[in-house]
Amino acid sequence: MRVVLKPGKDKLLRRGYPWVFANQIHRIEGRPQTGDVVEIAAADGTVYGLGFYHERSQIAVRFLTPDPEATIDAAFFRRRLERALALRKAAFGDSTHYRLVFSESDGLPGTIIDRYGEVLTWTCLCYGMEQRRDLILDLLEELLHPRAIVERNDNSLREKDGLPQQRGILRGRYDGPVEIVEDGVRFRVDVLEGLKTGFFLDQRLHRPVVARLARDRRVLDVFSADGGFGLMAAARGAAHVHLLDISEPAMQRARENARLNDLDLSRLTFDVANALDRLGELVAQGATYDLIVLDPPAFAKSKRHLDDARRAYQRINISALRLLPPGGLLATASCSQALDEDEFLKIIHYSARRAGCGLRLLYRGTQPPDHPVLEAMPETHYLKFFLFQKMADEVPPVRQ
Numbered sequence: 001m002r003v004v005l006k007p008g009k010d011k012l013l014r015r016g017y018p019w020v021f022a023n024q025i026h027r028i029e030g031r032p033q034t035g036d037v038v039e040i041a042a043a044d045g046t047v048y049g050l051g052f053y054h055e056r057s058q059i060a061v062r063f064l065t066p067d068p069e070a071t072i073d074a075a076f077f078r079r080r081l082e083r084a085l086a087l088r089k090a091a092f093g094d095s096t097h098y099r100l101v102f103s104e105s106d107g108l109p110g111t112i113i114d115r116y117g118e119v120l121t122w123t124c125l126c127y128g129m130e131q132r133r134d135l136i137l138d139l140l141e142e143l144l145h146p147r148a149i150v151e152r153n154d155n156s157l158r159e160k161d162g163l164p165q166q167r168g169i170l171r172g173r174y175d176g177p178v179e180i181v182e183d184g185v186r187f188r189v190d191v192l193e194g195l196k197t198g199f200f201l202d203q204r205l206h207r208p209v210v211a212r213l214a215r216d217r218r219v220l221d222v223f224s225a226d227g228g229f230g231l232m233a234a235a236r237g238a239a240h241v242h243l244l245d246i247s248e249p250a251m252q253r254a255r256e257n258a259r260l261n262d263l264d265l266s267r268l269t270f271d272v273a274n275a276l277d278r279l280g281e282l283v284a285q286g287a288t289y290d291l292i293v294l295d296p297p298a299f300a301k302s303k304r305h306l307d308d309a310r311r312a313y314q315r316i317n318i319s320a321l322r323l324l325p326p327g328g329l330l331a332t333a334s335c336s337q338a339l340d341e342d343e344f345l346k347i348i349h350y351s352a353r354r355a356g357c358g359l360r361l362l363y364r365g366t367q368p369p370d371h372p373v374l375e376a377m378p379e380t381h382y383l384k385f386f387l388f389q390k391m392a393d394e395v396p397p398v399r400q
Contacts (some may be wrong), residue, residue: 001030001055003061004037010042016376018063018104020051025060026300034162035131037064037072052109052128057161062109062126077132078139078212085143087396088115091369095188097180098371099201106372110161113140114197116178116189118147123168127161133396137171148172153198169191177253179260185235186260187226188253195225195250203295203333205368206385207232210293213369214388217290220282220323222275222316227254229293229331242269242289243280245301275394276312279319291329292320297380300336309336313347314354321355326392329362337382344384358391 005013009024020040032038038053040061064072084106090097100120102112110126120140124130137149146298149171158165169192177188180206191198191277205231214233221230224243231254234241241256251270257304258268274295300309320330334344352359354387365385366372373381 001032001034001053002030002041003032003051004041005043005299009045009091012376013040013042013063014057015375018051018374018377019059020057020061020063022060035128037128039068041327052126054127057127057210059160062104062128064109065109066283067325074135074139077108077136078143081136081139081143084108084285087372088370097182097199097201100128100400101370103380105376106373107163108136111136112197115144116138116180116191116192116198118145118151119174119178119191119245120144120146121152121191122149123152123155123197125157125161125163127163128164133365146172150174150268152191155319173398182228183211183232185229185232185259187221187231188260188399189226190253193249194253195247200225200228200295202335202367202371202383203228203385206331206333206365209363209365209387210291212331213240214291218242218256218288218327220244220292221288222279222292222320223296224254224293225250225258225295227257230254230268231263232263233291233293234258234268235261238265238267238291240269242271242273244271244273246272246274248272256267276315277361279323282320283333285324287323288325289323289328292331294320294330294332296333296335298336299334301339303338306338309339310343311343313339314351317348317351318354319358322353322389324339326357326390328361328390330388330390331385333383333385333386335383338377340378341384345386348386348388359387361386362389363387390393 004027005024006026034054036053037050040048040051051061051063053061056274084101093290096117100115101108103110108123111129112123114121127273151168169355176188179188189198211232216239218239219233219241221243224230224245230241230243247249251272299312301305308323308378
């Protein structure tokens with residue numbers, strides 16, 4: 001079975017882009033069903049390899065391998081999993097919490113597998129991979145011997161591939177939150193009920209950077225979730241940490257994590273509120289902080305949401321800069337893939353002008369090695385992270 005592209009529609013494939021869209025296809029040879037493996041060919045007959053076919057999705061083919069003779073069987077997936085595991089072990093040593101599989105970047109389309117010690121999570125947006133789920137779960141059990149594998153498929157994007165939203169225990173026994181240790185700080189992660197798959201693994205390199213600067217500072221952790229940034233700052237000697245999130249369950253988990261680390265609760269404020277509104281209220285009250293962390297959810301799920309996302313990013317960054325004195329620190333992030341780094345920086349610079357200050361860049365970061373970026377696929381690059389210092393006397397007056 002073969003998918004043949006229209007003339008000139010193989011440019012992205014030649015560059016290594018792993019998706020074929022329905023409007024790129026000229027004809028289909030054979031009668032492939034959704035989830036079948038098909039050969040991908042250009043109009044001139046050049047064969048690019050094999051991929052999973054979907055007859056109704058906009059993403060008609062998800063690339064698997066350039067070898068047209070490959071057999072997509074247990075051995076194939078075992079090699080991919082072993083390669084992914086080797087990278088994580090090289091990157092993180094004895095640590096056992098990381099993203100084990102990051103979809104196309106690890107050659108397993110639309111599939112996210114996170115590891116939290118003896119518990120794994122399975123998230124899948126690709127019909128072909130979902131069809132082979134049990135085969136892959138068998139391999140995970142052979143390679144890692146997990147106590148449990150939990151399904152976190154409560155994602156509306158599954159509907160684009162005709163897959164239902166689901167959440168539950170797929171294998172083994174899950175007895176409740178799993179404890180992980182990050183830079184000496186303990187967290188209990190609820191992979192079944194927590195946000196995403198339980199913890200924001202992609203910020204693991206940035207939390208210690210912020211925490212090292214938190215000693216004796218008043219910290220505001222906005223969109224704090226289970227307390228990753230804020231509690232690590234408290235553990236490193238912050239004078240006071242204000243955790244702000246709209247989710248009461250997340251805030252309760254943050255309280256439990258604070259107790260787990262024997263942190264002084266009198267130096268912590270747990271605030272359940274809409275962050276965009278609360279930041280404005282804090283500005284109106286004349287509140288000040290020495291270090292503010294902004295780690296919001298993806299305001300732009302797609303390009304059609306970009307205008308609303310820009311306004312939301314501007315709003316929170318302007319407020320944060322107004323809450324900081326000269327010399328204060330702003331750690332600000334975006335996980336909106338549709339918003340690229342240059343555009344995010346423009347938003348930060350605009351926010352600084354509106355706040356009447358200059359900025360000094362101290363640190364910039366992106367995804368850790370367990371979230372590798374496929375250079376030919378911009379969709380795999382989503383996380384932007386910057387640490388700025390607010391300037392005043394050292395720069396010319398900022399004119400709005």
